[in-house]
Amino acid sequence: MTVIRLGIVYLTDRLLFNAEPIRTDEFNMNWQDLPNEACSVARTLAVLGDRWTLLIIRDCFNGTRKFDEFQRSLGISRTIVTNRLTLLTKEGVLTKQAYQTKPDRYEYRLTEKGLDIYPILMGIFRWGDKYYAEKEGSPALFKHKNCKRDFHACLVCSECGEPLHPRDVNARHGPGYKTKPRKKK
Amino acid sequence: MTVIRLGIVYLTDRLLFNAEPIRTDEFNMNWQDLPNEACSVARTLAVLGDRWTLLIIRDCFNGTRKFDEFQRSLGISRTIVTNRLTLLTKEGVLTKQAYQTKPDRYEYRLTEKGLDIYPILMGIFRWGDKYYAEKEGSPALFKHKNCKRDFHACLVCSECGEPLHPRDVNARHGPGYKTKPRKKK
DNA sequence: TTATTAAGTATTGTTTCTGTACTTAAGTCA
DNA sequence: TGACTTAAGTACAGAAACAATACTTAATAA
Structure with a gap:
């Protein structure tokens, strides 16, 4: 059974305090391999994606x-x-x-870096607000100091400023793309 | 030991297939109580907030x-x-x-409802891209069909359209606010 | 002297996640 | 005809993470 030490990060619990090589000789993946995925979503969730x-x-x-x-x-x-x-x-x-x-x-x-998590948090708040709020209304309200009005988070295109809908977006591989370091059986 | 059935939701694994009353007579909370929190972030994370x-x-x-x-x-x-x-x-x-x-x-x-998760996902992608991308660049690029340019997700105020910074926001309780159903010891 | 506050560590038991094998029902190959 | 493949799961044992509780340490307050 070969054992290979992978990339970058030792993340939590077992790996946080007792960093050990990650076995890579099996097909199944566990979440501690996420930072090695060539996907920014996976890498982010390796840090932020647990229950608490x-x-x-x-x-x-x-x-x-x-x-x-x-x-x-x-x-x-x-x-x-x-x-x-x-x-x-x-x-x-x-x-x-x-x-x-x-x-x-x-x-x-x-x-x-922590302050930059704000958009994620506001996006999460907005979704929960839309689908899980009490009938009385939102549990929290936000006022924008600049325009002095209550607002909600809104996702727009950085280039044209229009609201973004998933159907209006084409995704493709970028320069940092790598095929997945898939384990062989 | 009193046992009280709380609010709405039975979410995963144990509760998904074998819905049992949730004990509320202890101080500590586990994540299955999250949907009862009067916070849209907590309620969202009760559904989306695990590793996968x-x-x-x-x-x-x-x-x-x-x-x-x-x-x-x-x-x-x-x-x-x-x-x-x-x-x-x-x-x-x-x-x-x-x-x-x-x-x-x-x-x-x-x-x-699922499509509405897009802003959360793009926010997560953006953060990972900024802090965990390879030196070669982003693993994925997005083009906006409307303006035909590569873009990244941008969070703005729904009222004035300006980019949002956490320091520019005042939060307060809304009509759906309730004090936390904190368990007594 | 005893109690309290803050910031943890230690330990044990429960729950969830992982890895592997198995099942079912149909289609395809030889 | 029999073996293999595909799709969508289920079953179960072992490993990891989480939960609940108690304990530690160092200073202050009553």
């Missing part, structure tokens, strides 16, 4: 910074909070900074 | 329709493919339609 990470990031945008605040806000296991904050820090989405000493206490803040 | 669902939906946008195509494309366990397709069909994101009989064969297609 995006909720932690949502809390960050709401001003949450401390370990216990995250744990209380989400009500999840402290182990998961530790793992996710560690991973997001490693990935450069959050920074961990001491805000006091004796005893040392740390806070977690979004980096620029 | 958004990749299945990505494949749908690429034209994948059949069970075996999903399984081969992602290289994941057939069990997961079954569970995710079943869940997405239940949630109205996909439809399951027979494309032949004797023997019966089905295909899965995006509904309108």
Whole structure:
């Protein structure tokens, strides 16, 4: 059974704390191989695509910074909070900074890379709002400081500014495209 | 130990096939309580927020329709493919339609609700592209049929059309806001 | 002296995910 | 006729991740 160490990233739990080579000699894939996929969606989901990470990031945008605040806000296991904050820090989405000493206490803040997750989060909010809101209406409203109006997120073409519909888009391979490093049986 | 049946949804694996009341008498939360959160992000992630669902939906946008195509494309366990397709069909994101009989064969297609996931997916693609692309460039390029140019996804204010930055947004509770149904210890 | 706060670590049990094999029903090849 | 292939799953054992609870450490407050 050959064992090959793949590309870049060791991501969470098992791999986060005990980085081991990934076996590549079987056909099936598990999600820890995702960063090796030649797809930006797959690579992003390798970092953000679990049940809690995006909720932690949502809390960050709401001003949450401390370990216990995250744990209380989400009500999840402290182990998961530790793992996710560690991973997001490693990935450069959050920074961990001491805000006091004796005893040392740390806070977690979004980096620029973290702030760039905003469109994803607003897209998720918009979809949930449209399909899962209470009949009373949205649980949250957003006002744009610039135009002083309530808005919702809107996806447009960066070139012509028109709203984007999936039917109006042609996708093709780009320069970074590689055929999938598919494992042989 | 009191047991209370909560709100709406039974989502995956255990709850998908064997819907049981959710215990609400403990402090900690697990992700199956997410649909009861008064947050559109949490509710969306209860459906889409696992390691594989958004990749299945990505494949749908690429034209994948059949069970075996999903399984081969992602290289994941057939069990997961079954569970995710079943869940997405239940949630109205996909439809399951027979494309032949004797023997019966089905295909899965995006509904309108499914097509509305496009902004989320493009947001995810954009972020991965910015931070995890090969040095050669993006693995995929998108052309807007309307303006005939390569573009990337851009998030703007629905009211004034300006690009949105997190610092320019004020959030507040909306009419559907409820205090969290926090469990008591 | 005891309790509290913050930021974790440790441990155990439950749930989910992974890998492999099997099933069913029809069509195709030799 | 029998073996092989395709499509769409199901079954089940073992591995990984998650959940619940308790514990640790260092300082302050009552």
